[in-house]
Amino acid sequence: MYEIVGAFAENKDLARKIRIEQIIPQLEKGEIVTLNFEHVESTTQSFIHALISDLIRKFGPDVLDKILFEHCNDIIKQIITIVVDYMQESL
Amino acid sequence: MRIHLPNSAFLGNIDPFLRSFDNSNLKELIITANKKWISIHPVVLAMIATLGESLELKKIECEKLEATSKHYLERMKLFEFLDIESGIKINKHESSGRFIPLTQIKTSEELSDFIREMVPLLHISPQQAEPIKYIISELVRNVLEHAKSKSGAILCAQYYIKSNTIRIGIVDGGIGIKKSINQSYSAETDLDAIKLALIPGITGTTRNVGGTEFNAGAGLFFIKSIATANKDFFMIYSGNGMYKLLKRSSEKIRLNADPFRDKHSRDDNYPYWQGTVLGIDISLENTAKFSILLDLIRKAYKKGIKERKKVQYKGARFI
Numbered sequence: 001m002y003e004i005v006g007a008f009a010e011n012k013d014l015a016r017k018i019r020i021e022q023i024i025p026q027l028e029k030g031e032i033v034t035l036n037f038e039h040v041e042s043t044t045q046s047f048i049h050a051l052i053s054d055l056i057r058k059f060g061p062d063v064l065d066k067i068l069f070e071h072c073n074d075i076i077k078q079i080i081t082i083v084v085d086y087m088q089e090s091l
Numbered sequence: 092m093r094i095h096l097p098n099s100a101f102l103g104n105i106d107p108f109l110r111s112f113d114n115s116n117l118k119e120l121i122i123t124a125n126k127k128w129i130s131i132h133p134v135v136l137a138m139i140a141t142l143g144e145s146l147e148l149k150k151i152e153c154e155k156l157e158a159t160s161k162h163y164l165e166r167m168k169l170f171e172f173l174d175i176e177s178g179i180k181i182n183k184h185e186s187s188g189r190f191i192p193l194t195q196i197k198t199s200e201e202l203s204d205f206i207r208e209m210v211p212l213l214h215i216s217p218q219q220a221e222p223i224k225y226i227i228s229e230l231v232r233n234v235l236e237h238a239k240s241k242s243g244a245i246l247c248a249q250y251y252i253k254s255n256t257i258r259i260g261i262v263d264g265g266i267g268i269k270k271s272i273n274q275s276y277s278a279e280t281d282l283d284a285i286k287l288a289l290i291p292g293i294t295g296t297t298r299n300v301g302g303t304e305f306n307a308g309a310g311l312f313f314i315k316s317i318a319t320a321n322k323d324f325f326m327i328y329s330g331n332g333m334y335k336l337l338k339r340s341s342e343k344i345r346l347n348a349d350p351f352r353d354k355h356s357r358d359d360n361y362p363y364w365q366g367t368v369l370g371i372d373i374s375l376e377n378t379a380k381f382s383i384l385l386d387l388i389r390k391a392y393k394k395g396i397k398e399r400k401k402v403q404y405k406g407a408r409f410i
Contacts, residue, residue: 006203006207008206008207008224010203010206010228010232011202011203012199012232012305013199016304041217042221042224044225044228044229045229045307045309045310045313046229046232046309046310049302049306049309050304053302053307057301057304074382075221075381075382075385078385081389082385082389085389085393086292086307086392086396087301089300089396089397089400090292090300090301090396091301
C-alpha cells in the first residue's frame with residue numbers, strides 16, 4: 001500500500017483504484033488478498049470505506065475471510081474495524 | 092456584500108460577526124475593519140477569501156487598515172488572495188510563524204500534496220499532527236466531492252501559543268449542505284440539513300444505510316467527535332443555518348449520534364451563506380489519544396447505525 005498511497009492513506013481515488021484493479025480480480029480468481037500497510041502511518045475512514053466497503057456489500061461478510069490486513073498499526077486497525085463493523089451492521 | 096472585521100471573532104464569540112455579514116449586493120465586496128485591533132479565527136479569513144473568489148469582476152474595496160494587527164492578514168495572504176495591494180511589509184521568515192496561510196485546493200492530488208507539506212509549517216509532533224491531518228483530509232474531500240464549488244475549498248490555520256490550540260477554517264462557495272443532502276433526503280431548513288449531515292451514516296448520495304462504495308456519511312460525525320473528545324469548538328454554517336458545538340467541562344467523553352444532544356448552540360436565521368463554512372479548534376494539550384478516540388467513535392457509530400436501522404424496520408400488522 002505504501003508505494004501507492006504513501007504514509008498517510010487518505011486519497012479515496014487511489015483506494016478505489018486498488019479495489020477495482022487489484023483486489024476484485026484476485027478475489028474473483030478465488031485467491032486470498034493481502035493488504036500490506038507496512039510504513040503506512042495513518043489513514044482515514046473515507047479511505048478504508050472506499051477500499052473495502054463495496055467488497056463486503058457485493059461479496060458478503062465472508063469476503064473478510066479472504067482478505068488479510070498486514071502490518072497495521074493501532075490507528076489503522078481501529079479504522080478498519082469501524083468500517084467492517086458498520087458495513088456488517090448495515091447489511 | 093459587506094463584511095466587517097471586528098475586534099475579536101473566534102468560534103466562541105463568532106455569532107455577532109456572522110450576523111453582521113451583509114450579502115445584499117453579490118457583485119461587489121466591501122471590507123471594513125476595527126481601527127484598533129483585529130483578532131480573528133482563520134475561518135473568518137477563509138470566508139472573506141471565498142467571497143472574493145465568488146466575485147466575477149473582483150470588485151473589492153478594502154478600507155485602509157489602521158489596526159496594529161493588520162500584519163496578520165498580510166502574513167495569512169488575505170490581500171494576495173483578494174488581489175489587493177495592502178502596502179504592508181512583513182518579515183516572512185519570523186520564527187513565530189506557526190501557520191498555514193490561505194490556500195485554495197481544487198483537486199484530490201492538490202489535497203494530498205498539501206497534507207504532505209502542511210505539518211512542518213505548524214511545528215507540531217507527529218502525534219499532535221494526527222487529528223489535524225485527518226480533519227483537513229476529510230473536510231476538504233467533502234468539499235471536492237459534494238460542494239460543486241468552482242473555487243474548490245479555501246482553508247487556513249493558525250497555532251495559538253497561549254491556548255496551545257490549532258484553529259482551522261475550511262470554506263467553500265458551493266451548493267451548500269441542504270442542496271447536497273436533499274439529493275437523497277428532504278430537509279426543510281438549512282439547520283435540518285446540517286443536523287442530518289452530522290448524523291453517522293447519512294450522506295446526500297444515497298438513503299441506504301452503509302452508504303455507497305465511495306461515501307459512508309461518516310466524515311462530519313468523525314470530525315465532531317474529535318472536537319467533542321477534546322472539548323473544543325466546532326462550527327458549521329451553511330445557508331441560513333449555523334450549528335456550534337460548545338466547550339464542555341465534564342471529564343467523561345460522550346459521543347452522541349444526534350448532534351442536538353451535544354452541548355451546542357444553533358439557529359436558522361443567519362445571513363445566507365452560499366456554500367459551507369467550517370471552523371474547528373483543536374487543543375494540543377487535551378488531544379485524547381487518537382486510537383482511544385477511534386474506539387469511542389466505533390461504539391457510537393455502531394449504536395447510531397442500529398438506531399437508524401430500527402427506525403427503518405417495519406412493524407407487524409396486528410388485526
